[in-house]
Amino acid sequence: xxxxxxxxxxxxxxxxxxxxxxxxxxxxxxxxxxxxxxxxxxxxxxxxxxxxxxxxxxxxxxxxxxxxxxxxxxxxxxxxxxxxxxxxxxxxxxxxxxxxxxxxxxxxxxxxxxxxxxxxxxxxxxxxxxxxxxxxxxxxxxxxxxxxxxxxxxxxxxxxxxxxxxxxxxxxxxxxxxxxxxxxxxxxxxxxxxxxxxxxxxxxxxxxxxxxxxxxxxxxxxxxxxxxxxxxxxxxxxxxxxxxxxxxxxxxxxxxxxxxxxxxxxxxxxxxxxxxxxxxxxxxxxxxxxxxxxxxxxxxxxxxxxxxxxxxxxxxxxxxxxxxxxxxxxxxxxxxxxxxxxxxxxxxxxxxxxxxxxxxxxxxxxxxxxxxxxxxxxxxxxxxxxxxxxxxxxxxxxxxxxxxxxxxxxxxxxxxxxxxxxxxxxxxxxxxxxxxxx
Numbered sequence: 001x002x003x004x005x006x007x008x009x010x011x012x013x014x015x016x017x018x019x020x021x022x023x024x025x026x027x028x029x030x031x032x033x034x035x036x037x038x039x040x041x042x043x044x045x046x047x048x049x050x051x052x053x054x055x056x057x058x059x060x061x062x063x064x065x066x067x068x069x070x071x072x073x074x075x076x077x078x079x080x081x082x083x084x085x086x087x088x089x090x091x092x093x094x095x096x097x098x099x100x101x102x103x104x105x106x107x108x109x110x111x112x113x114x115x116x117x118x119x120x121x122x123x124x125x126x127x128x129x130x131x132x133x134x135x136x137x138x139x140x141x142x143x144x145x146x147x148x149x150x151x152x153x154x155x156x157x158x159x160x161x162x163x164x165x166x167x168x169x170x171x172x173x174x175x176x177x178x179x180x181x182x183x184x185x186x187x188x189x190x191x192x193x194x195x196x197x198x199x200x201x202x203x204x205x206x207x208x209x210x211x212x213x214x215x216x217x218x219x220x221x222x223x224x225x226x227x228x229x230x231x232x233x234x235x236x237x238x239x240x241x242x243x244x245x246x247x248x249x250x251x252x253x254x255x256x257x258x259x260x261x262x263x264x265x266x267x268x269x270x271x272x273x274x275x276x277x278x279x280x281x282x283x284x285x286x287x288x289x290x291x292x293x294x295x296x297x298x299x300x301x302x303x304x305x306x307x308x309x310x311x312x313x314x315x316x317x318x319x320x321x322x323x324x325x326x327x328x329x330x331x332x333x334x335x336x337x338x339x340x341x342x343x344x345x346x347x348x349x350x351x352x353x354x355x356x357x358x359x360x361x362x363x364x365x366x367x368x369x370x371x372x373x374x375x376x377x378x379x380x381x382x383x384x385x386x387x388x389x390x391x392x393x394x395x396x397x398x399x400x401x402x403x404x405x406x407x408x409x410x411x412x413x414x415x416x417x418x419x420x421x422x423x424x425x426x427x428x429x430x431x432x433x434x435x436x437x438x
Contacts, residue, residue, distance in 0.1 A: 019229045020086075020093035023155075024112045026148065027122035028140035032161045036122060036199040037085060037098050040221065043206035044087050091225045099144075110147055110345055110434050114420070117230045118155040118192075119148040120220070122199075123176060126165045130172035135179050142183060142380050146396065147345060149189045150436060152416055154230040156184075157193050159220055163213055164198040173213040186383055193223045232303035233415050237333030238268035238276065238324035239408065240308065241363030241417070242316055260291065260307040261316055266363065266417035268324060270306055271299040277332045278314055279321040279408055285310040319365035321408055334418060336406035339372070341438045343412075344391060344399050348425060348432035352391040352399065358423040358432060360403065368404035369423065375399060391433075398438070412436040 025033040083098045097116065099109040113119060121144055129135045148156055158180050163169040173196045184191045195204055196213040197220055203209035206221045218226075243263040274287040291307035292298040300306035308322065316322075323332035346352050352371060360369035377388035377397040391397045412419030421435040 020095050021117050021224060021227055021229060022095040022097070022115065023118035023120060023224065023227075024097040024099045024109070024116045024148075024153075025120045025122060026099040026109050026113070026144040028124065028127070028138040028144075031122040031124040031127075031141075032199045033122050034083075034098055036120075036159065036161065036197070036205065036220075037096050039199045039202050039205045040094075040096070041085060041087055043202055044089055044221070089221065089225065094224065109144060110151065110347065113148050113151045113153055114434070116148075116153050118157065118224070118227050119144075119153045120157045120159050120224075121145050121148070123158060123160050123180070124162050125160055125169075125172050125176055126162045128172075128176060128179075130166055130175055131168075133175050133178060135175055136381075137179055137183060139380050143394065143396075145183070145189060146187060146378070146380070149187065150343060150345065150396070151434075152230075152412065155192045155227045156189060157195065157220070157223055157227075158191060160194065160196045161199050163196050164201055164203065169196070169213045173215065192227065193217065195220050195223060232301055233267040233417070234269055234301045234303075236267040236302070236415055237326060238270055238274060238322070239266040239334055239415070239418055240270060240276075240306070240322040241266055241365070242318055242320045242322065243364050245317060246307070258309050258313065259316075260309055261322070262305070262307045263364070264305045265300055265302045267302050267415050269299055269301045270308060275325045276310075276322040277325045278316055279323050279332065279336065280405065281315060281320070283314045284325065285312055285314060285322075287311075319363070321363060321365070323408055332408070334408040334410060336408050338403050338406045340401045340403065340409055340421075340435075341375075342399060342401060342421075343436045343438060344397055344423075345434040345436075346391040346393065346395050346397070346432070347434070348430065349393055350425075350432075351393075352395075352397075352433060353389065357426060359426055360401070360407075360421050360423055360435070362407045362409060362421045363417065365407065367407060368426075369421075370402045370404075372400040372402045401435070409437050411438060 025036055027033060085096045087094050097112040099112045123141055160173055160176050163172055166172045177194050180194055196215050197204045199205060203212060204219050208219050241263050242261050246260040246262060270290050272287055272290055277284050287308055288311045289309035290300055292300055293305040323334050325332050354371050354373050357368055357370045360367050374388055374390055375398040376385040377391060377395055379386055388397055410418040419437040422431055423433040423435060425432050
């Protein structure tokens with residue numbers, strides 16, 4: 001077993017995955033997200049006996065208590081914040097994020113989805129008009145699936161839960177699967193799998209429940225074990241946001257006594273000899289040394305942390321960018337922009353209206369941003385773009401932003417890090433919205 005697990009976690013494992021899969025569970029309120037995670041943990045033998053004893057209630061196991069750790073969550077029986085849990089099978093390691101289903105906590109779901117490889121959207125069959133072949137999905141189910149798609153979550157899985165609680169699970173699964181397929185097609189969402197499950201009973205979660213609901217496919221865990229990690233943006237020109245400048249390096253031999261610029265590579269691969277330009281200063285430089293997270297000399301791809309040593313001492317600080325200059329020391333590959341047209345997932349209680357000014361965070365750089373215009377609001381039910389003058393809490397829409405200083409922003413569909421910003425209220429300092437550059 002140990003040898004098999006070691007091979008699966010390596011570069012040449014049997015499923016080809018060498019990184020843990022980070023996925024979230026999301027969907028509407030009380031669809032069974034916390035219970036599902038509890039079932040995955042228990043049936044994969046990831047829960048110790050003393051932990052299991054702590055979630056016993058009246059002789060039965062309350063699976064949701066394995067993730068609902070806040071006192072308010074246990075008192076109210078709801079998930080408020082994202083809870084992360086870790087487990088492993090012989091084939092894969094996993095990091096699970098249990099996202100809240102309540103509409104007022106949509107901002108927490110967005111935070112979790114922004115760094116996830118996959119999203120499991122749960123659907124409670126007992127809440128739907130499952131006898132109707134044209135049944136309507138719950139708004140929060142549609143909203144979470146749309147947000148996962150907008151945030152470029154690489155794999156989306158629908159899990160139809162609580163089918164054990166309906167009179168005709170075969171008919172219910174057929175109609176719900178059809179409604180999910182129609183919604184996904186209309187929204188342009190690629191769905192990896194739709195699995196009928198009972199999180200409470202454990203059917204088709206870790207262990208198969210043969211021929212149930214007329215389904216003969218893999219269990220939910222088998223689906224998750226086969227999902228790919230989100231590919232890094234390594235094929236793009238280099239973009240490196242500086243997070244920290246190490247003045248007195250403990251790697252003096254490799255850094256040649258120069259300052260080391262630390263951060264996580266946003267796009268491309270950083271290697272010695274690369275021609276770069278500092279943004280916003282515009283000073284040209286050449287990379288002479290690259291250190292990985294363990295301070296070893298190495299080429300570092302997008303998605304990994306690196307320390308960079310330049311061939312000259314320049315005025316570089318946190319919030320600056322190092323951008324590739326493919327044609328020597330001419331213009332950088334990522335041009336700076338003063339104006340952005342973007343999709344916004346609005347999370348503040350106060351509506352987004354034209355004229356408001358916010359702090360915008362791009363990489364590690366803060367600039368002021370003014371809302372020039374609110375263009376459209378997306379109708380969650382019909383997926384139509386409606387004319388709008390403001391965006392209310394948890395709305396998704398399109399806006400034009402005017403930046404006080406230019407930023408090397410790119411379309412989010414092209415580069416995740418360069419195409420993402422957050423808006424922060426200048427007075428309360430609360431995160432107000434997630435911005436995806438179009």
